[in-house]
Amino acid sequence: MTEENAVVSKVGELMEALDNIKKYSAFAVHLRRFATILGASIVAYLTLRITFIDYLPETQPHRLLSIGITLAVLLIPISGFIIGILYVSSKVNSVKPGLWREELAQGFPGALKILTDLDWNRTMDEISVGKLGYLIYGVLKSVGYWFLTYFVLDRLVYFLTLFGGKQLSFVGNFLVVALSLIIVFLIVGNDFVRRYKEVNSLDMLLWELRGLSLEFKRTEFKA
Amino acid sequence: MSSNEPSSKPDLYVIARIIKVLKEKNRVNKTALATASGIAYDRLQKYLEWMLEKDFVKIDEEGYVKLTKTGAQVYDDLVEWILKNVGKLTFPRPKPRV
Numbered sequence: 001m002t003e004e005n006a007v008v009s010k011v012g013e014l015m016e017a018l019d020n021i022k023k024y025s026a027f028a029v030h031l032r033r034f035a036t037i038l039g040a041s042i043v044a045y046l047t048l049r050i051t052f053i054d055y056l057p058e059t060q061p062h063r064l065l066s067i068g069i070t071l072a073v074l075l076i077p078i079s080g081f082i083i084g085i086l087y088v089s090s091k092v093n094s095v096k097p098g099l100w101r102e103e104l105a106q107g108f109p110g111a112l113k114i115l116t117d118l119d120w121n122r123t124m125d126e127i128s129v130g131k132l133g134y135l136i137y138g139v140l141k142s143v144g145y146w147f148l149t150y151f152v153l154d155r156l157v158y159f160l161t162l163f164g165g166k167q168l169s170f171v172g173n174f175l176v177v178a179l180s181l182i183i184v185f186l187i188v189g190n191d192f193v194r195r196y197k198e199v200n201s202l203d204m205l206l207w208e209l210r211g212l213s214l215e216f217k218r219t220e221f222k223a
Numbered sequence: 224m225s226s227n228e229p230s231s232k233p234d235l236y237v238i239a240r241i242i243k244v245l246k247e248k249n250r251v252n253k254t255a256l257a258t259a260s261g262i263a264y265d266r267l268q269k270y271l272e273w274m275l276e277k278d279f280v281k282i283d284e285e286g287y288v289k290l291t292k293t294g295a296q297v298y299d300d301l302v303e304w305i306l307k308n309v310g311k312l313t314f315p316r317p318k319p320r321v
Contacts, residue, residue, distance in 0.1 A: 003302045007302055007305050010306070014312070024319050092319060109243055134319060194320075197317075201316075202315075208312045219304070
């Protein structure tokens with residue numbers, strides 16, 4: 001491979017990495033809306049539950065009605081969670097990669113233009129913001145999983161009490177909370193590890209770009 | 224280099240395009256050079272004046288443009304510099320998952 005082709009190939013790698021950064025940034029940009037969708041669905045569920053379900057009489061004909069309504073209302077936070085994730089997924093996937101390929105196809109001059117036109121500060125800010133947004137999204141998603149798991153377990157216990165089971169004491173409720181946390185940890189434990197490794201990779205990229213941008217700024221391209 | 228200020232700092236990208244064409248074609252007239260490098264003729268003229276001053280190119284009696292050793296060396300040095308600084312980086316490319 002000639003040196004010029006090697007430069008073109010390397011700049012292509014850099015731009016692919018920066019395309020991925022834009023996807024990470026998308027998490028940060030749409031985080032608030034995701035939190036709003038999730039939060040609103042949880043609040044709606046709790047409001048409906050406290051206002052209506054908890055006051056339904058527990059006589060036979062109303063037991064089944066209570067179960068039916070509870071299941072229907074449980075769909076609210078579940079669908080809110082799914083809608084939130086689909087929303088973020090659509091925004092992340094809408095980031096268009098490879099807009100730089102046409103320029104890079106010009107060979108070394110195209111690679112040079114891409115490098116000299118790069119807004120290094122903005123790129124590094126995108127990485128920093130993207131990292132944080134991605135982590136926070138992971139945390140919010142885990143919190144969402146926990147709420148859903150707790151709601152489902154809590155209602156399962158409630159259904160049992162409808163059919164003659166004992167009401168849970170404070171310790172029992174605490175155990176439901178703990179069990180839901182354990183279940184969520186089992187579901188998302190690997191997810192956290194993966195996100196942590198990705199954020200570390202982004203940190204490495206940030207350091208490399210910082211060094212490269214300093215070299216560019218230090219060197220005056222004067223013939 | 225704007226078309227109104229020939230002595231201001233030139234666009235490295237334009238110079239690289241001109242030199243690349245000259246490296247490929249060796250000897251070329253100005254019109255063909257403008258077409259091959261995708262630069263407007265009057266803008267090319269200004270760049271050629273600058274490059275003549277710097278001894279990057281020479282123009283023979285028939286009006287053909289040729290790359291000098293200095294011009295070729297500057298281009299190669301630039302390629303080498305970029306390869307040295309960009310080539311050593313690894314660019315991790317994690318892909319986010321929702």
